[in-house]
Amino acid sequence: MAAIGQPAQEPQHLARPEEIRAVPVRHPGRWIASALVLLLIVVAVHSVATNPRFGWGTVGDYLFDARILRGLALTLELTAIAMVVGIALGVLLAVMRLSPNPLVAGTSSFYIWLFRGTPVLVQILFWSFISALYPRISLGVPFGGPELVSGNANTIITPFVAAVLALGLNEGAYMAEIVRAGILSVDEGQSEAAQALGMTRLQTMRRIVLPQAMRVIIPPTGNETISMLKTTALVSVIATQELLYSAQLIYAVNYRQIPLLLVASIWYLTVTSVLSVGQYYIERHFGRGTSRGPRMTPWQRLRMNLRYIRPPQRREEGATP
Amino acid sequence: MTDVPMLKAEAVCKRFGRLEVLQGITLEVRRGEVMCLLGPSGSGKSTFLRCINHLEKIDAGRLRVDGELVGYREEGDKLYELREADVIRKRAEIGMVFQRFNLFPHMTALENVVEAPVLVKRVPRARAAERGRELLDRVGLGDRTESYPAQLSGGQQQRVAIARALAMDPKLMLFDEPTSALDPELVGDVLDVMRRLAEAGMTMVVVTHEIGFARGAADSVVFMDAGVVVESGPPSEVFDNPRHERTRAFLSKVL
Ligand SMILES: Nc1ncnc2c1ncn2[C@@H]1O[C@H](COP(=O)(O)OP(=O)(O)OP(=O)(O)O)[C@@H](O)[C@H]1O
Ligand SMILES: [Mg+2]
Numbered sequence: 242m243a244a245i246g247q248p249a250q251e252p253q254h255l256a257r258p259e260e261i262r263a264v265p266v267r268h269p270g271r272w273i274a275s276a277l278v279l280l281l282i283v284v285a286v287h288s289v290a291t292n293p294r295f296g297w298g299t300v301g302d303y304l305f306d307a308r309i310l311r312g313l314a315l316t317l318e319l320t321a322i323a324m325v326v327g328i329a330l331g332v333l334l335a336v337m338r339l340s341p342n343p344l345v346a347g348t349s350s351f352y353i354w355l356f357r358g359t360p361v362l363v364q365i366l367f368w369s370f371i372s373a374l375y376p377r378i379s380l381g382v383p384f385g386g387p388e389l390v391s392g393n394a395n396t397i398i399t400p401f402v403a404a405v406l407a408l409g410l411n412e413g414a415y416m417a418e419i420v421r422a423g424i425l426s427v428d429e430g431q432s433e434a435a436q437a438l439g440m441t442r443l444q445t446m447r448r449i450v451l452p453q454a455m456r457v458i459i460p461p462t463g464n465e466t467i468s469m470l471k472t473t474a475l476v477s478v479i480a481t482q483e484l485l486y487s488a489q490l491i492y493a494v495n496y497r498q499i500p501l502l503l504v505a506s507i508w509y510l511t512v513t514s515v516l517s518v519g520q521y522y523i524e525r526h527f528g529r530g531t532s533r534g535p536r537m538t539p540w541q542r543l544r545m546n547l548r549y550i551r552p553p554q555r556r557e558e559g560a561t562p
Numbered sequence: 563m564t565d566v567p568m569l570k571a572e573a574v575c576k577r578f579g580r581l582e583v584l585q586g587i588t589l590e591v592r593r594g595e596v597m598c599l600l601g602p603s604g605s606g607k608s609t610f611l612r613c614i615n616h617l618e619k620i621d622a623g624r625l626r627v628d629g630e631l632v633g634y635r636e637e638g639d640k641l642y643e644l645r646e647a648d649v650i651r652k653r654a655e656i657g658m659v660f661q662r663f664n665l666f667p668h669m670t671a672l673e674n675v676v677e678a679p680v681l682v683k684r685v686p687r688a689r690a691a692e693r694g695r696e697l698l699d700r701v702g703l704g705d706r707t708e709s710y711p712a713q714l715s716g717g718q719q720q721r722v723a724i725a726r727a728l729a730m731d732p733k734l735m736l737f738d739e740p741t742s743a744l745d746p747e748l749v750g751d752v753l754d755v756m757r758r759l760a761e762a763g764m765t766m767v768v769v770t771h772e773i774g775f776a777r778g779a780a781d782s783v784v785f786m787d788a789g790v791v792v793e794s795g796p797p798s799e800v801f802d803n804p805r806h807e808r809t810r811a812f813l814s815k816v817l
Contacts, residue, residue, distance in 0.1 A: 428664075430660060430662055430664035431664060431666065433617065433660070433664065434658075434660060434664035434665075434666070434723075435666075435678075436617060436650075436653070437615055437617065437653065437656075437657075437658040437727075438654065438677075438678035438682065438726070438727070438730060439650050439651070439653050439654025439678060439682040439683075439730065440650075440678065440681060440682060441646065441647075441650060442646075444681055444682075448677065448681060449666055452668050453666075453667065453668055527668075
């Protein structure tokens with residue numbers, strides 16, 4: 242019954258066209274550029290490796306020196322605590338800034354204005370000299386009420402505490418803006434639906450809005466963390482023995498400045514690299530339920546890229562059954 | 563006691579700045595009834611629904627759900643604003659379904675349904691999940707409990723949204739154009755769910771332009787324009803014998 246020469250539905254599936262095996266376009270320009278870049282790299286590496294003044298031997302001697310490792314530990318500790326303080330403060334300030342109460346919102350704006358508008362180095366110095374402003378620090382009822390705890394400012398605000406306060410309070414101002422942008426990025430229908438279900442403002446914020454804001458908050462927070470790791474070097478000015486200051490203390494004695502700065506740089510680079518990888522996994526976690534955002538781990542990505550780079554001819558040979 | 567209407571609006575007014583969006587809405591929905599609300603864009607239908615669960619404060623008139631004032635407490639001839647906790651307790655008794663679904667995208671279908679009972683009503687999670695599966699099954703999505711909203715079609719998302727609202731055991735359901743963001747072939751599934759809900763005795767206020775649904779499922783139809791009720795009555799009357807010119811003009815456009 243079927244018309245001749247007019248194939249019915251089924252054969253259409255069977256007649257699958259041959260897969261395209263075109264000769265790829267040649268890119269001679271790319272090859273020349275690659276060769277040039279490669280040459281430059283070789284020259285640079287050669288010069289760095291053979292210039293004795295870099296003192297690579299000394300770098301090796303001090304890379305795992307106990308003082309350097311203690312400094313590294315303190316740098317990590319400072320970064321972690323300052324970021325925790327900064328993020329907590331940032332969330333608080335962001336929620337405050339979006340409050341319908343103008344005094345609350347204004348307080349947050351003022352804070353952000355003050356702490357973003359002054360150099361963090363100045364803030365670090367300020368906190369280290371706080372005892373000049375307030376010789377005694379006490380916790381109690383203000384305006385002459387009873388004191389609960391009190392103490393000498395110099396014993397409470399050690400250089401470490403001053404560093405944490407300066408870095409954390411400063412970071413809070415930046416994180417507030419990041420968190421606020423994240424909250425504003427969440428569709429208003431989300432809070433409306435949550436409220437219609439009977440959730441309080443706080444529950445809505447915690448369970449519905451913030452988790453979605455995370456997708457927008459995480460990438461810049463990763464950058465902030467990496468940036469914080471490097472900013473901690475500034476607290477070397479108040480004699481906090483973090484990574485840079487530990488290196489400085491060593492070269493103050495042996496005068497091997499360059500190798501010791503290289504040691505510090507290698508550690509900064511190592512930690513920032515590890516942090517970047519961590520950021521990937523966190524972004525993946527908060528990208529749940531959306532098609533956008535990274536779905537592959539760095540390893541999967543690397544493997545995919547390697548497969549992609551492999552020349553097509555080789556694949557053909559292996560692929561034919 | 564059962565004669566108390568589920569929803570009673572008396573001269574409800576709402577302004578946004580100088581814009582008078584609702585200018586004295588008076589209507590009544592009895593227990594178990596379905597009311598369909600229609601009217602041109604900007605006539606205040608969504609605003610009226612939002613007033614019913616106190617997402618918006620009304621400026622004048624009285625709005626009662628199940629005999630109790632919405633958002634206020636009346637003592638003598640004085641009105642007292644309710645505390646947020648009391649507003650929320652009452653809001654939780656009213657389910658709402660939105661035009662754009664507003665599912666929580668970071669949660670699976672089941673998590674969407676379970677979230678509010680656990681958080682608001684303190685139902686143990688296991689029991690809420692069991693109930694959630696039942697509800698998703700009822701809206702025909704028993705096999706999609708672990709899907710995220712982005713992995714569901716619009717019609718499926720809206721049915722999850724209905725299940726999510728039902729999980730709070732509401733005594734009144736509000737639907738704000740539940741099918742107008744959907745592709746035509748997906749509208750039917752959602753309307754079927756709503757029809758079954760109506761048959762099961764749920765009191766519903768539905769903003770919709772699906773005349774077929776209104777004809778079949780509504781006990782009464784209200785036509786609103788520019789913040790006032792122009793015409794209301796049983797669907798056969800309003801649709802087949804509209805008394806007002808404005809109603810006629812509007813119906814000729816949507817029919
Ligand atoms: N929060 C608000 N602030 C100011 N004006 C508003 C607000 N919400 C709604 N309006 C205005 O109130 C009027 C009625 O809006 P509403 O959303 O209730 O209309 P609608 O009947 O639902 O229309 P549609 O069919 O387009 O959804 C519109 O003019 C709208 O611009
Ligand atoms: Mg509307």
